Amino acid sequence: MSSRVIFQNGTVVSMVPGEEPRQANVLVIDGDIAKIGDFGDMEGEFIDATDCIVAPGFVDTHRHVWQTQLRGVTHDWSLKDYIRSIRLQSAVHYRPEDMYVGNYLGMLEAINAGVTTVLDFSHCINSPEHATEAIRGTRESGIRSIFALGLNEVPLNNPVFNTVEHRIDHAKYLRATEFPSDDALVTMGIALSDVHIAGIERVTSEVGISRELDIPMTFHANAVLFPDPVSEVAFLEEAGLLGPDLIWVHMNLSTDEELRRVIETGGAVSCTPETEMQMGMGNPVFGRFIEAGGHPGLGCDVISNNSGCLFSQMRLALQAERMVTNDKSLNTGYAPDMIWPTTGTALRAATVWGAEALGLDAKIGTLEVGKQADVIMIRGDDVNMLPVNKPVGSIVLHAHPGNVDTVMVAGRILKRNGQLLESRAQLRGKVRDSHDHLMSSIARSGGLIPQPPAPLPW
């Protein structure tokens, strides 16, 4: 028997270009959107969407999910502090079970916030089991994800992976065993090493294996901030390696010409405004990439630092860009006549543009008949939402994860009546054990760098 779920009488924000929000029902059959409209002949499980907004689930295009149980330790850090203390120090102490906990907890956090797809940039792969356990955590959460296997080295005393060839063999093994199908809910990608750490030769060989395995790649583009700066775009351009299978991250300091080359070659960009603005990575590229003709996606990025909530990223990307744009007017002596970008632009970035960036727009990103049912329902009758005059703007500027009533991924309900459908008691114990192990191991090896700064006198 087929499974049928009906979101009844909601305000549907489909994110299909040209479609305005409208009152409608959404029928989901066997995980796919079967019908949207005003129809009455319905059988199945009813979800009362009265006073609610029904929208596509959010798509996060860049997140390091493994770091979730280190939540908060980087609050006041720069990018250099983060690389030193999380990437090169804390990562050393991760065991396979910590990867499971980080991914399971982190994906539940995402689902709770209405995020139904995450590109997981997983760069703490200390052994094959680390990857296996991260994938298990993701799968158990029920979310849709691209597991981007980090090929970078972690500075272990006794590394399990001794050479890049060893990591490449492991990538081939995972492709053959864990990820033979590109139609599954969790699929595979490659997270390329940072060029300022690994060097150009290594990154070139990593690009080669991604293409051999026919899976997408994602790449941090901010090495221009480091000694011996390298522009990743210029480097791949020179090597003839630019292409549509590349999901670029950050690019704050890339030139307009480099952004255009990424667009011309079919590449995508993920903008992560919260970490970028905090950690000194330059103005987010959000508006410049749109002006160059591109469709940026959004990401939460450093989940040990900030929330896993795309509402925050939409707001930060939007208002930071408005500030920059408004300043252009103010610098000529005039207050701005119009505000750009719009809230609709921010919501596109968190939904349909994110899906495009990940190459998943044929399956998700909008509410359309035939697409997979990654659907969220946001309460419009909560005190911070009432009244909903403009549904799109209400999502972007008013809503928070507490307003997300229902989350569905590929037709499966993962949050209902504002509650995740998982055992929180069991989760708490696992998170506590993993956190305690990590913090005590880090303390034994000298503590986090930097140490907590002395309190300021005010």
Ligand SMILES: [Zn+2]
């Ligand atoms: Zn990142």
